[in-house]
Each structure stands twice: as C-alpha cells, then as structure tokens.
Amino acid sequence: MAPKFGTSGLRGLVTELTDDVVADYTRAFLASCPTGGRVFVGWDLRPSSPRIAAAVTAAAGAMGLPVTRCGALPTPALALAAMEAGACAVMITGSHIPADRNGLKFYLPTGEISKADEARISAALGPGSGTTPGTPPETAPETAPEVTDTDEAAGDYVARYATAFGASALGGLKIGVYQHSSVARDIMVQAVEALGGMAVALAPSDTFVPVDTEAVDPDTRGMLNAWCREHGLDAVISTDGDADRPMVTDATGRIVPGDVLGPLTAGFLGAEVICTPVSSNTAVDGMGFSRVLRTRIGSPYVIAAMEDLAGQKVVGYEANGGFLLGFAAAAPAGPLAPLMTRDSLLPILAPLARARAEGRTLADLVATLPARFTAADRVAGIEPEDSAAFLDGLRGDAAARAAFFDTGSDEAEVDETDGLRVTFATGDIVHLRPSGNAPEFRCYAEADSPERAEELLQTHLAKLTERLG
Structure with missing residues (x-):
C-alpha cells in the first residue's frame, strides 16, 4: 500500500517511504503550505526514523530553507518549539503502529495541518507516482542552507508543565513510568520529578514496541497490574511511540481511558466547551460543560472544530487520550499557553495533580464521573x-x-x-x-x-x- 494520509499524518510501509518519496512529500509540503522561513525536524525511536529525517532535512535544504534538528523527542514538544519560533515542522513517526511502518506529521507555524492542507500537499505531488511536486526548486541554492542541532525543545516541554503545576503538584506520589520505546521515556521521568513525585522507571526497550493506548493487550494490562503491586505505585504512566497519546493506570493497574482523562483535565483547567470525536465516552455529556461538540475521528477534525470556537475556553481530546488546549488556561501554579496539537503529558499530569489536590486517589476521582x-x-x-x-x-x-x-x-x-x-x-x-x-x-x-x-x-x-x- 502506497503511503497515504490517515487520521493524523502520512503513513506507509518503511520499504515504500524511500528517500525519494519522503523528499517529494517534503517538497510538496513546503511548496504548498506556509513555512515561516524555517523547518524544525524531529523523530521517534523507530530504526528507520533517522534515515527518513535525513531525507527531510536534505529536501528542505535543497529548497533553500534553514533546518533546526531537534533530535528524538515527543511530537508535541517539536510542535511547541516550532510554533514558538514561528516555523513549520516535520515529525518522523508512525505513532503507535509497528516498526515496519513509519510516517510524517506536518506542522504549520500555527500548528497541525488541516485536511485541506493535506489535500494541497497531495495535489502538489502531481498526478501519478507522486514524484513530481508542483513547484520544486529549479536550481539548488548558491550556498548551503543552515542546519543546526538543538536539545532545548525537550527541556522546554517539561518546563511548560513544571511552571504551570508547580514543584509539589505530585508530592508524595510514587509513579511508575513504563518506558518501552516511547520517545518520551526520559521526559516522563523528568516531568514526574519536576512536579515533586517519585518516578520508578520500568521496562525500557531497545526494540521498538508498538503501544496503542486505545487498545492495550491483556498481557500488558497484566504487567501494569503486577508493577503496581510489586512497587506499591499510585499510578503507572506511559505513551505511544511519539508521545502524543497518554496511557495512565490507577493504583491497581487499571487503565484510565483517554476519554476519561480528557474531561478530567478539561474540568481541572476550567474549560467550558469540549470538542471530541463521536467515539468518545458519553459521560462527558453529564459533566456540566456548556457545550460538547462531536467530530469525526482524527485530530485535524477536532482542531477544525476548535478553531471555529476561537475565543472561548475550548479544549479537544480523543478517545486515545491526546489532548488539545485551545485557550490560555490558569493552571494551579501559573499560566498554561494554548497548544493546538495532540499532547500526552498534560492529560497524564493534570488528573494526577487534580486527584492529589482534592485528597483523592485517581480511582476515587474517576468514580465521581457519570457511570459510563x-x-x-x-x-x-x-x-x-x-x-x-x-x-x-x-x-x-x-x-x-x-x-x-x-x-x-x-x-x-x-x-x-x-x-x-x-x-x-x-x-x-x-x-x-x-x-x-x-x-x-x-x-x-x-x-x-x-x-x-x-x-x-x-x-x-x-x-x-x-x-x-
């Protein structure tokens, strides 16, 4: 199957994501969408991702654009860094699917691309095989464009939540971090400790593990339960491969679904309007929000609905747990700026911090919701x-x-x-x-x-x- 756009980003078999195909899509993106004059590039921990990142970097350079390489980091951390710099971005990731597949996620200087942007990119590839983008450079730039490397984006991502929630938000909690091959495996430990919790690192893997936070297999559920009992944990946290989907358990190892983490986070931040796909738990309808708007599945559809409600205290989330903040929220220790892309760290930290602030366990907090x-x-x-x-x-x-x-x-x-x-x-x-x-x-x-x-x-x-x- 040739690479194609799905619910979020371009996906395909690694064997079909050749350097030429990757370059074609990169050029088509840069030719048909706003760039801000610079490209940020990041990647996940799949074996194929560094090679694909090199192809993206070379294609952007051939078009005369400077490139900032941010290394292996979460998709939301890359998006945050690029948006703050007024630049576009390309994240190399296949998200939660197996390592024989990979993909590209494209970001404008204002955030994640829309379905209309996807159509423009596809059209810019031209008819047929997609090897002739609409407006390629006629000649290479006279001087090689700047390529710089930075490791600041990941630290800034952690600091965003340390500043917003404060150094004691998770004080007294012992939290397991299922690291596997998540690109956020070290960042999750840093974030827990920055908020005053004790992090217990669990099961890092040098082999890519395709964790789907929306469909966790029985063996993994059993492993999570065993870790909670063995280590006396208050919760276990994790993400999918590129860390835009959270996974959270309570103290028994029972997974708290993403569409429960979403409304818990929304309520803690004072949101009034919810945008969420039709597949999400209907408990949110009975939680007192002023409006719940249902969309098709996929973050581009959620973002489009949120953009139509700009100026309101609006958030979005998906059943997989990815959370989008559409307004400047007042977090417990400081302001939290909008981030209009699917994020995993916020819906991990906010429910845990909320439960602690209310003197409850996470399971007790979940039990306050309508029984759906x-x-x-x-x-x-x-x-x-x-x-x-x-x-x-x-x-x-x-x-x-x-x-x-x-x-x-x-x-x-x-x-x-x-x-x-x-x-x-x-x-x-x-x-x-x-x-x-x-x-x-x-x-x-x-x-x-x-x-x-x-x-x-x-x-x-x-x-x-x-x-x-």
Missing part, C-alpha cells in the same frame, strides 16, 4: 476496501444490522459521522470503524458497566473476525 464505561480493540489484517464494503452493507440495511449486532436490544439511533455507531434502547453502544492508518478494523463499545462494555467488545470482535478475518 468504554472498551476498544481492533481486528488486524483487514484491508480498507473490505472494511468499506462490509460497513456499506450495514449502513443501508436495518435487517442486516439486526442480524449482525448482538446486544439483546432494539437499535435506538444510528450515527454515521465516522464509521457506524449504533445506540441501542438499553443505552449500549457499538461503534465500528476502519482504521485510517493501517489495515485494521476498530470496534468501540460503551455501556453502564465495564463488564458489559467488555462483553460487547469481545462479542463483536469475534463476529468481525468471523466475517472479515
């Missing part, structure tokens, strides 16, 4: 055309839906905002959607108890596997 529970996973190896054909058959045929869905209840509502999301008379919800980044079919379930949500998930994963796997 979600579960999500995926069936791998399902090609997009097969997923699309299957969903098309369900969308237009109520009898087909009745035959496929197994909830013991009549359907009450069908939502086609993104995929197929069916609400049943009991309040159970099952949402089916092809992945935008990989040959996978995702299933989301929601119910009034965690056991019921898991039952719905496993039932429909089995049915999807039988039909498509």
